[in-house]
Amino acid sequence: NQNMNCLFQGTRMSTILLHLSILTLLTTSLGAYADDDSCKKALSKSAFQEEGAISVEWVDKMKSEKPSPLQNRVNEAVQNAGIAKVAMNREVMKNHNTSYTNEVPLGCGTDQKQSGRCWIFAGNNMLRAELLTSKKTDKTFSLSHNYLHFFNMLEKSNRWLWNVEEAQLQNLTRREELKFIESDPLGDGGWYVWYQFLVAKYGMVPQQYMPDTESSISTATLNQTLKTILSDAGVKIKILTHLWNSKATGAYSTKQKELLSDIRQEAMEKIFRILETNLGTPPSSFEFTNLKTKKTETYTPHTFRDKFIKYKADDYVTVANNARRPRNQYYEFIRSTIGVPELNGKDYPIRVLNISFERMDELIRSSIDAGRPMWFATDVGKFLEATPESLSKPSTGIWHPDIYKYSEVYNMPDSQFQLDALTQTEFRLSIPNHAMVIVAYDKPDVNGLTVKYKIENSWGDKWADKGYGHMYREWAELYLAEVVVHKSMLTPDELELIKATPKEILEDDFY
Structure with missing residues (x-):
């Protein structure tokens, strides 16, 4: 981290320039308002109290200013x-x-459907396309999302x-403790690296062999x-650790670790049975036929991954296009993994290589040309013509910044309404x-x-x-925001970047 000062300075300069741009915009806007008597009154000290509260008089004034007949018709149409x-x-549509x-x-x-498993669907669908290219499966084939x-x-x-x-070993307030515990939330969602982790550990x-269920x-x-x-x-863990005064000692004794392990094991046995009841029992072996060779073989989840899928x-590496971060830098999210594949095994933290959009576009095209589709993450609801709620209506599924005027x-x-990428990141308008x-x-x-x-989405056909x-x-x-690329698509310089020690940042501070 000591060697990253130049990058911090670059980021700070970008922030300064952003603030100067905002100041210029505000100055220009206020200057324009100054020519309008009604706006002068709206911005006067009597309109807003010094502490920033909205006055009732200002609200009454805003209500008294009636829209034009044309704007009134527009308002009625929207409502x-x-x-x-x-x-x-309609021009975009045309x-x-x-x-x-x-x-x-x-x-x-x-x-x-009503789940947050998009990252698993996208990971499986990415591999499915490669299998279709090899002709080992047909287009009806799908990997089990439920299994993962x-x-x-x-x-x-x-x-x-x-x-x-x-958390019980640290001197945390209740708010800090909850934030620490929920930094790995118990929800459906996830990143591609979690997909890598699950497939590496469980196949x-x-x-x-494990279809979706109602749950x-x-x-x-x-x-x-x-x-x-x-x-x-x-x-139970908190009661015990409070009795042990663990915050003062900052560590657990061997006996205390054994007691905590017993509590955790008992809970995890219940968790497994509940998952089994709702999702089914994960298969240990199964038979599957290669459509290309017409040969049927018995696989385990791991041999299926290694011999049939060949994943x-x-x-694979994740590359990002983040306007507020220096380009050509490798980053690591702190405390971002869900586990390790095996006891004392390699961890799977979230790591991303930040590049320009122009380079990302090159990687997308070269990957598609090589028959490799790409998992990607985005802010899906922005300027999208077709949402999940519009399934019953004809739609095109267009993402375009001018689709709505x-x-x-x-x-x-x-x-x-058309903010640039850097401005949108300032208050996390887009994540x-x-x-x-x-x-x-x-x-x-070609030029x-x-x-x-x-x-390819996962909102149904x-x-x-x-x-x-x-x-x-x-x-x-x-x-x-980011795409997943096969390492064979990267340049020698990019491969060197991902071999270097990544710069650590907070998980919720990268985007």
Whole structure:
């Protein structure tokens, strides 16, 4: 970390420039308001108290200023039909097409339903496309999402109990203690590195040997049940450690560790049985037929991963496009893993190589050309024409920053709604919240820019274009947070970067 001063200075300079830009914008805006008597009054000291509270007089004044007849009609339209229909930019829709320069073989649409397992679906779908290329499976094939989710919740439960134990050794306030414990939340979501971890430790199985259940497609009740069992064990841990005065000693004795281990083991046995009841028992072996060779073999989850899928977790690396972080730097999120593959085994912290969007675009195209689709994370709801709630309505699944013209509806400048990537990160306006797979790109002019990318989602085959959407380059530059690339696609310099010691940062502070 001592060698990172130049990067800290670069980040600080970016922040200073950002603040200067904001100051300039405010100065310009206030100058414009100064020419308007009504705005002078709105911004006067009488409108807002010195401590920043809104005065009743100011509210009355704002209500008394009636909209124009045209704006009133717009307001009524929004209130009756919703902002999306009124603000829809038909020009974007008119210019849209579904042509692509190159794409990998596509499977049938998948559906995570009422669960947060998108990262598992995206990981499995990425590998499925490679299997289709090899002709070892057909497009109906799918890896079991439920199998990996079983162990996802098992590992997270164990990590949650470990966090409770660790928290009792530290001098933390209640707020700090809860934040420490919940830094590994007991929920469905996750990052690609957690997918790598689960597959490295537990292998994978075909969908038919551990299909989805009612509890895997709608996870809220199961998650609450698991949290109840864990909370009971957590309270027992806290009572014991309080009696031992562990905060003062800062360590557990051998006997104390044994007692804590007993509590954790008892709780984890209950967790396993609850998961088994809701999700099914993970298979230990199964038979599967290679469609290319017509040969049926018996596999374990690990041999299926190694011999049939031929997936090696260490072959993949996550690359990010983060405007507020220096480029060509390797980062590591602190306290971000859900466990270790084996006793005293290698940990799986979240690590990302931050690069420019231009380089990310090159990696996407070279990967698709090589028959490798790409797992990616993004802020999915921004300027999206088709949401999960619109499944029953015709939609295109377009992501484009101009798909909605909010400025024309609200009669405000475009700049109010089209913030650049750096500005959006200042208050975390945009953070990655959904994982999908890039399966194609459109670059009709070899000397021009990529126009758009085809996206495999996990919202079912009734969403958008039979489960596939279309992400335009302008949108990707703003909201495409990270992609997963095979190391064979990286340059020698990039490979050297990921071999170096990464810069550690807080998990919730990278984006």
